Amino acid sequence: MKVIYILWLRQIKRYVRSKSRIVGAIGQPLLFLLALGYGLGSVYKAAGQGNYLEFLVPGIMAQTVLFSAMFYGAMIVFDRQFGFLKETLVAPVSRFKIMIGGALGGATTAVIQGLLVFVISLALGFRPHDWLRLPIALLFMIALAVAIASFSSGIGSFVEDMQGFQAINQFLVFPLYFLSGALYPLDHVPTWLRIIAEVNPISYTVDAMRWAVVGTTKFGLLHDVIALSLTIVVLLVFGAIRFRHIEA
Amino acid sequence: MIEVEHLSKKFGNFTAVNDISFSVKQGEMFALLGPNGAGKSTTIKMLTTLLKPTSGNLTLNGHSVTKNQDATRKSFGIVFQDPTLDNDLTAYENMQLHAVMYKVPSREIKHRIQELLTLVELWERRNSLVKTFSGGMKRRLEIARGLLHHPVVLFLDEPTLGLDTQTRNLLWNYVSNLAKEKEMTILFTTHYLEEAEANASRIAIIDHGKLIAIDTADKLKTLTHTKTLEQAYLKLTGKDLRDEAVDPHEAWRSRVRARNMR
Numbered sequence: 001m002k003v004i005y006i007l008w009l010r011q012i013k014r015y016v017r018s019k020s021r022i023v024g025a026i027g028q029p030l031l032f033l034l035a036l037g038y039g040l041g042s043v044y045k046a047a048g049q050g051n052y053l054e055f056l057v058p059g060i061m062a063q064t065v066l067f068s069a070m071f072y073g074a075m076i077v078f079d080r081q082f083g084f085l086k087e088t089l090v091a092p093v094s095r096f097k098i099m100i101g102g103a104l105g106g107a108t109t110a111v112i113q114g115l116l117v118f119v120i121s122l123a124l125g126f127r128p129h130d131w132l133r134l135p136i137a138l139l140f141m142i143a144l145a146v147a148i149a150s151f152s153s154g155i156g157s158f159v160e161d162m163q164g165f166q167a168i169n170q171f172l173v174f175p176l177y178f179l180s181g182a183l184y185p186l187d188h189v190p191t192w193l194r195i196i197a198e199v200n201p202i203s204y205t206v207d208a209m210r211w212a213v214v215g216t217t218k219f220g221l222l223h224d225v226i227a228l229s230l231t232i233v234v235l236l237v238f239g240a241i242r243f244r245h246i247e248a
Numbered sequence: 249m250i251e252v253e254h255l256s257k258k259f260g261n262f263t264a265v266n267d268i269s270f271s272v273k274q275g276e277m278f279a280l281l282g283p284n285g286a287g288k289s290t291t292i293k294m295l296t297t298l299l300k301p302t303s304g305n306l307t308l309n310g311h312s313v314t315k316n317q318d319a320t321r322k323s324f325g326i327v328f329q330d331p332t333l334d335n336d337l338t339a340y341e342n343m344q345l346h347a348v349m350y351k352v353p354s355r356e357i358k359h360r361i362q363e364l365l366t367l368v369e370l371w372e373r374r375n376s377l378v379k380t381f382s383g384g385m386k387r388r389l390e391i392a393r394g395l396l397h398h399p400v401v402l403f404l405d406e407p408t409l410g411l412d413t414q415t416r417n418l419l420w421n422y423v424s425n426l427a428k429e430k431e432m433t434i435l436f437t438t439h440y441l442e443e444a445e446a447n448a449s450r451i452a453i454i455d456h457g458k459l460i461a462i463d464t465a466d467k468l469k470t471l472t473h474t475k476t477l478e479q480a481y482l483k484l485t486g487k488d489l490r491d492e493a494v495d496p497h498e499a500w501r502s503r504v505r506a507r508n509m510r
Binding site for chain 2: 002003006007010013014017018082083084085086087088089090091092093247248
């Protein structure tokens with residue numbers, strides 16, 4: 001437990017010390033909130049869909065958690081390049097503990113980023129549907145963060161440079177994100193796109209967040225919770241297995 | 249303390265280490281010399297559990313290196329060729345993280361860190377981020393960290409590369425004291441032959457993955473009818489320049505990657 005704690009703490013310390021990382025990771029969601037929120041808000045309203053900011057905020061919160069947790073895998077790539085990875089791999093500690101400690105650290109910072117975005121959206125005039133559901137929103141964010149941080153540790157364990165890591169982000173994570181219903185409803189897209197959206201685990205997280213923050217749901221809360229639980233299990237196992245074969 | 253029996257490592261068709269056997273006694277300072285790409289780093293990687301041998305047996309402090317990894321890992325400390333510190337943590341935090349990973353008893357952690365950081369003259373800088381350190385300071389910190397869990401074997405892979413004369417002097421004095429006073433077993437690699445001659449009780453020379461000589465510096469000179477260790481070394485390994493500057497493990501992985509891309 002102590003080992004997991006100290007490796008978690010390492011991620012937190014690095015996060016708190018890196019002001020540029022905090023600001024940078026807030027910049028993107030802020031841009032999305034402002035540009036899309038104000039840019040598309042009137043179109044959305046004219047189409048008879050109501051308040052776009054309400055639709056958008058839970059999506060952007062999920063986005064922030066998703067990409068911040070993905071960034072944890074990049075930290076492993078940096079650890080390899082700066083040599084620190086070797087120090088952990090010759091230590092008498094199981095690979096699983098190393099992976100869990102780091103991933104929990106990465107997940108924690110991702111959740112903090114998601115909460116910061118929530119605070120920003122409050123400043124932009126957003127109000128949650130039911131304040132009492134916020135702890136549940138927090139739980140969903142933690143679940144998504146742990147799942148994605150495990151996934152990204154699996155990726156980081158075999159991708160050898162940042163370019164390789166970016167490729168995974170561009171060709172897997174971004175498409176899944178854009179097909180998750182975070183930014184726009186996917187009710188009227190071609191069938192094949194809808195199928196992708198419906199097997200996409202991010203869709204269910206976004207839907208769960210929307211239930212917790214603005215009170216609407218597309219798939220139903222039960223489906224969301226089942227999908228999210230499955231995602232955690234699958235991605236944790238993936239991360240643990242991949243990480244076991246990590247080489248310095 | 250260290251037993252290497254018929255050790256081999258192949259990367260695809262390339263044999264990086266070819267049937268090497270030697271043993272190192274407790275308290276001995278043992279130098280592993282050889283041109284770039286000879287198999288020194290690959291041998292150290294296998295001895296330190298970072299790489300699995302293709303064949304052969306490795307025993308360290310009585311533990312089978314391949315079968316009993318955790319006991320082996322607790323038995324040795326290592327200073328790698330390239331830095332392995334976390335630059336965004338302080339010197340103290342790097343030490344603390346190591347102590348916890350190696351299960352140093354909590355009540356001893358503070359005391360041991362203070363003792364070792366004082367010894368390598370970094371105690372005053374304990375709360376500075378490692379990224380503000382010079383190359384020599386980082387190397388000193390790595391040595392202190394490698395000793396934190398009281399290992400019985402210390403591996404030093406080119407520990408003085410790029411260091412100034414003062415730091416090299418301090419480092420070797422300290423390391424040879426560890427061997428003499430604490431009976432610590434030291435296995436090191438270096439390209440500076442005068443360091444091997446001055447500090448090693450025995451020297452092994454490997455080339456093209458094979459062990460070609462193993463003896464004291466004096467006997468190696470007698471054997472080759474030469475006056476200096478450098479002459480003996482060149483007589484044994486030849487004067488050709490080596491292209492295998494890259495770590496063969498690294499080279500093999502990039503070949504595999506390239507193949508997978510196709």
